[in-house]
Amino acid sequence: MSFLIGENMIGGYGSANILNDCTISVKKGEIAVVVGPNGAGKSTAMKAIFGMVNLKEGQIKIDGENVTKLAPQERVLKGMGFVPQSNNVFTTMTVEENLEMGGYIRRDDLDETISQVYELFPVLKEKRFQPAGELSGGQRQQVAVGRALMTNPRVLMLDEPTAGVSPIVMDELFDKVIEIAETGVAILMVEQNARQALEIADKGFVLVQGENKYTDTGKALLENDDVRKAFLGG
């Protein structure tokens, strides 16, 4: 049974639908990657699952519980963590304050979770008192992921975490993503760097025009000739 599932999602921003019957799911401890050409509705699908895009049809379930009607903040309380693609840190606030704000809805002590995040991203501990806006792109992404981890999410959703970072930093980030998944967190990720992302994916979804075109394990998709030709550049 999938831990998080967005089933038969139909919807978009205005009257035109961007998602046309699209289904995305992920199990605990798994990494699911959504790939596809520009304008395929990858990010929209992610936002729909998090409740930032209204769905006309379909439903979102976490651990069997229907959360389709809940606001994003309420979904955070249900165990969802979301890292937006851009503007995903508080630039004028320090790294540590960013993490504190990530755990804003928690009323208990945050220290333990903060030190866990520092363990995962040691560089953030060094820069804890620096404004997040002064960090490099890769470090910023780490702050963004750390911020989302502050609520101890059971499913972490990343919208193009490697956009605009160097290949080395991308590898590092993917390593961290694997590490997070190994702690039992379900990971759902939208990626432009399709090939590299599918390499670490347990499951891949290829979206085209808001529909599931191919769904398979990451490895199988990489070996699929049609997928390779059409989406991975041969």
Next chain:
Amino acid sequence: MTDFLNSVTLLTNYIVVPGLTYGSQLALGALGITMIYAVLRFSNFAHGELMSFGAMSTILVTWVLQSYGIKLGFLPTALLAIPFAALITVFYCLLTNSLIYEYYREKKIDPTTYLIISVGMLFFTAGLIRFIIGPGDQKFNDGTRFILKARDFKEMTGLNEGLAIKTTQGITVVVTILLVAILFWFLNKTRTGKSMRAYSDNEDLALLSGISPKRVVMITWVITGILATVAGALYGLDKSYKPFTYMYLVLPVFASAILGGVGNPLGAIVGGYVIAFSELIFTFAYKKVFTYMLPEHLAPKGLVQLLSTDYKIAVSFVILVIVLLIKPTGIFSGKTI
């Protein structure tokens, strides 16, 4: 040496002491504007009237306290009245917020419309104030007038020039320091303060983190109400209260906020003092200073005044124009608290 000390005393008496006082009043006013801008993203033109409202409330509460015979010894009774007046002003702010501003915030109206609404609030509040307390001059300063009298200073030091420090001037500076310290502590150390900064920094991400905009906006109005009351009351105490003066006061207050970088609290404070000191430095008659410092035959005949004091407000305007031309974001590149 005596000549040097005389001219230093002269400058301290006419520029440093009034500059610190007026600067503190401007800084507190500019802080209110900056807080609203940082969170609600509009320039609150009604802020001057809000300060006036706070000062009026202070006067009314002072009268009540005085009628019960309550006094603060050598300090003005108004000091005791300010907390109660702040409560009244905060209530007024929250009322206007829930009746007017909140409606438009939920509709996600653009900042220009907000600005026009604040102009409307300016006229409404101004009318309300004249309706309640009238347009006349109100003196509500009691207690001892001076901390240091000019004559005492002369006797103490044997200098020609005197240095006078009014009680209200001392109070203004001390209260400003206290209030600013509390504000910065609140913004940087408390969970609520940080959530305000987060909201000001990145509204969408703040929403994702579960920060309630409604709550942030309400707290902003509470802080603004307190700042406006203290700024307005201190200005009134220092200069006597006339409702129409606040209409003009809002101009240097805005200049201060913009000069420092609107949205940046530190900028508001620096801006307040820069504007206050420039106004005084450009309009002070330096004749006496030069008479002390220069040999007799070089002593100036005129007043050596760059601008007549009538042009005080023009100084802040010129600074404002220069800032907007050269560095529109202000000294501290404001936008967020």
